[in-house]
Amino acid sequence: TIALQHGAHRTGNRTDADMARWRSLRFGQFIHWGLYAIPGGEWNGKTYNGAAEWIRSWKEMPHEEYDKLYRQFNPVNFNPQQWAAQAKSMGAKYMIITTKHHDGFCLWPSKYSKYTIAATPWKKDLLGPMIDAYNKAGIDVHLYFSIIDWNHPDYRASLKNAADSAAGKRFQLFVKNQLAELLQRYPTIKGFWFDGTWDDSWKNDGAFSDELEQYLQSLHPGLVMGSRLRADEKGARHFDSNGRLMGDYEQGWERKLPATIEDVHGNDWEAVMTVPENQWGYHAKWTGHVKTVNEILEMLVKSVSLNGNFVLNFGPKADGTFRTEEQQLAAGIGQWMKVNGEAVYNGTYAGFEKQDWGYYIRKAGTDSVYMVVFNIPVSGSLRVKLPARTELTGASMLLGNTTLTPEWIGRNEYFLHLPGKTTDSPVVILLKTVTGENKDKGNFEKAK
Numbered sequence: 087t088i089a090l091q092h093g094a095h096r097t098g099n100r101t102d103a104d105m106a107r108w109r110s111l112r113f114g115q116f117i118h119w120g121l122y123a124i125p126g127g128e129w130n131g132k133t134y135n136g137a138a139e140w141i142r143s144w145k146e147m148p149h150e151e152y153d154k155l156y157r158q159f160n161p162v163n164f165n166p167q168q169w170a171a172q173a174k175s176m177g178a179k180y181m182i183i184t185t186k187h188h189d190g191f192c193l194w195p196s197k198y199s200k201y202t203i204a205a206t207p208w209k210k211d212l213l214g215p216m217i218d219a220y221n222k223a224g225i226d227v228h229l230y231f232s233i234i235d236w237n238h239p240d241y242r243a244s245l246k247n248a249a250d251s252a253a254g255k256r257f258q259l260f261v262k263n264q265l266a267e268l269l270q271r272y273p274t275i276k277g278f279w280f281d282g283t284w285d286d287s288w289k290n291d292g293a294f295s296d297e298l299e300q301y302l303q304s305l306h307p308g309l310v311m312g313s314r315l316r317a318d319e320k321g322a323r324h325f326d327s328n329g330r331l332m333g334d335y336e337q338g339w340e341r342k343l344p345a346t347i348e349d350v351h352g353n354d355w356e357a358v359m360t361v362p363e364n365q366w367g368y369h370a371k372w373t374g375h376v377k378t379v380n381e382i383l384e385m386l387v388k389s390v391s392l393n394g395n396f397v398l399n400f401g402p403k404a405d406g407t408f409r410t411e412e413q414q415l416a417a418g419i420g421q422w423m424k425v426n427g428e429a430v431y432n433g434t435y436a437g438f439e440k441q442d443w444g445y446y447i448r449k450a451g452t453d454s455v456y457m458v459v460f461n462i463p464v465s466g467s468l469r470v471k472l473p474a475r476t477e478l479t480g481a482s483m484l485l486g487n488t489t490l491t492p493e494w495i496g497r498n499e500y501f502l503h504l505p506g507k508t509t510d511s512p513v514v515i516l517l518k519t520v521t522g523e524n525k526d527k528g529n530f531e532k533a534k
């Protein structure tokens with residue numbers, strides 16, 4: 087291994103209570119809200135085909151035009167209690183809010199910038215009421231913070247000369263001050279979700295990102311911060327130059343999921359997902375595929391089955407309301423979570439061989455294993471193959487609490503016969519297992 091000062095400082099996952107809590111929540115809501123919701127992907131009668139929150143970088147959007155938008159930001163229909171109620175009924179257990187996206191606009195009245203909510207017709211802090219409402223609804227809040235800041239005069243993508251280096255130093259102090267300010271103003275938040283850390287100016291100062299992470303932990307012990315914050319002194323990101331994960335969980339799964347348990351290397355991880363192909367901020371015209379409730383549920387369940395968290399993104403409009411598609415998704419997901427959420431919360435990798443019908447999820451530290459079925463075979467029979475020395479002692483469908491009698495088909499294999507083959511949402515079966523000495527017979531009827 088290479089001697090590193092600013093690589094990973096820990097091997098293996100965090101085992102403290104704050105991290106165990108984050109791990110147990112499994113399902114989060116991302117909220118991308120800011121000035122970009124005003125144009126909503128359109129300007130001067132033209133439609134921006136990129137991600138709505140990147141519209142300032144579009145050649146059809148003059149910087150000075152975008153930089154005046156704050157003068158009309160006035161979310162008169164913003165109702166944080168309603169936002170929190172919607173998230174709660176969806177079954178989200180934590181929420182990540184954009185405090186400042188790449189455009190540098192702050193949703194809180196920061197004393198380190200003029201480009202904040204205080205300069206808008208709305209004037210008032212948006213983060214405080216949001217954090218209070220979500221916490222009152224029993225939902226943890228994490229703060230998204232972009233290092234890239236297109237508004238700040240000292241931001242540099244790369245440092246080419248002494249003047250750049252001086253600006254870079256001022257900018258690093260600005261970042262440190264804003265983050266300390268956020269922790270001081272919002273002491274109940276549980277973590278930071280850093281973004282915009284791919285430019286050379288950041289990548290080439292691993293020492294700063296390492297010291298910043300340690301500084302934030304000193305201010306707020308237990309803070310959860312992912313792998314996107316840091317670089318090591320060789321410029322390696324997420325994984326240091328010895329291949330060890332930096333930060334508390336792998337945070338690279340943006341609009342993509344790992345395929346197998348091997349892909350996550352035993353690390354805690356989180357995936358963040360958009361409803362359309364690639365829109366985080368509000369875009370008036372969603373084009374291309376818009377994910378359905380069942381598609382989102384499969385991503386959530388697959389993530390949990392692979393020991394990860396899944397975060398679904400919402401992009402509120404400039405007035406503070408959510409578009410119909412997002413309201414309907416929240417309701418549909420919540421309907422399923424009400425009955426089946428026990429398979430998601432505290433869910434972990436079961437250690438069973440993956441089957442075609444769907445996913446296994448083990449309730450952390452127990453013998454309870456859930457089967458979440460997305461693909462019912464034409465036979466109607468679900469094959470359950472248990473690891474050696476594991477026996478099936480019971481099976482029941484959560485919906486209607488229907489008992490299923492497993493048919494033993496040899497060694498550690500059973501069939502579960504579903505009563506019906508049609509369903510319009512995933513079927514959850516709770517397996518009771520026992521792991522003991524090598525038993526070669528089930529205690530259910532033998533195969534005929």
Ligand SMILES: C[C@@H]1N[C@@H](C(=O)NCc2ccccc2)[C@H](O)[C@@H]1O
Nearest residue numbers: 118137139140281282284340358366
């Ligand atoms: C969570 C999302 N990250 C922002 C972004 O700029 N993504 C571009 C990106 C794409 C792939 C790897 C890293 C970064 C998007 O605007 C969202 O905020």
